[in-house]
């Protein structure tokens with residue numbers, strides 16, 4: 224059993240939206256395929272992966288460093304002891320050979336993207352949905368029903384509050400009961416008006432989360448905390464610079480209700496520092512580490528170990544990114560749910576065809592691997608890369 228090829232193509236996922244920090248007018252993502260020599264049901268097993276939105280495609284790093292490390296390794300060093308499957312942990316160590324610690328930059332995105340494809344291949348070789356494989360691996364019961372919330376509410380040229388309300392109404396109509404909008408890209412008074420109009424629209428049918436995308440300094444973060452305290456929000460997200468743990472801790476003195484952060488922390492060491500120094504509260508706050516940006520599931524398993532050491536339940540994790548990989552981790556390892564972007568980042572985000580959101584939850588279909596084969600627009604572009 225061996226990996227015979229690793230392919231990458233960088234695809235546009237551009238849109239005219241803007242958060243408080245970046246616009247998405249030039250956003251791209253890497254799509255990768257890990258091609259094996261295993262044949263199942265007359266078809267070669269190919270694992271697929273892609274990186275989450277918000278960081279750009281990683282074609283340079285994948286093609287110049289990580290691909291060759293996998294292809295040049297002794298194939299026997301990449302499989303499990305029984306010789307029955309690829310070993311994601313060994314492949315991860317091979318990719319990370321001769322990489323210094325710390326300063327994660329964006330190599331974590333490149334490795335996370337390839338790691339997704341490796342796990343897809345592993346679960347296909349096992350002939351199981353990845354979430355079932357993960358639950359079996361950890362000796363736990365999978366729960367195919369996963370909480371999902373609708374992320375959107377971006378700043379968009381010409382978008383007024385009535386368009387924002389209409390967008391949120393659309394999410395409710397599609398079965399969501401938690402929605403998220405951006406803040407921090409307008410004045411605090413304007414943002415208050417946007418929040419009030421969304422709350423008026425959703426009433427008691429749903430809850431609202433707000434996301435500042437790391438825009439605020441301490442003073443602004445506190446000013447917003449005081450404003451947001453007037454409303455019953457689901458969470459206040461990514462207030463300041465992702466690595467400014469003291470800022471995060473200081474805000475907790477001004478904001479009792481739930482906060483969320485972590486989408487821009489890319490390693491278990493950074494996650495540990497957040498729990499050590501960020502003043503996050505394990506009874507109410509949420510952690511949003513996204514494996515597709517942060518060295519993949521092999522690293523995410525280490526992050527979950529760190530959480531356990533610090534007394535956090537995996538159910539406090541609701542990852543960023545809206546991809547099926549995190550849906551599988553949620554269903555298999557007991558995370559609290561997953562983000563979704565109903566109208567954005569297609570065909571990469573979202574659910575397999577026919578999966579509906581009912582009362583804010585989806586039910587995972589029983590598809591081998593991550594489940595990409597069940598999403599027709601996505602598997603089409605994947606098979607164009609390799610099959």
Ligand SMILES: O=C([O-])CC(=O)C(=O)O
Pocket residue numbers: 242276277374434436486543544562
């Ligand atoms: O706008 C973005 O970069 C995405 C984001 O923060 C989120 O989904 O939480």
Ligand SMILES: [Mg+2]
Pocket residue numbers: 434436460461486543
């Ligand atoms: Mg965010």
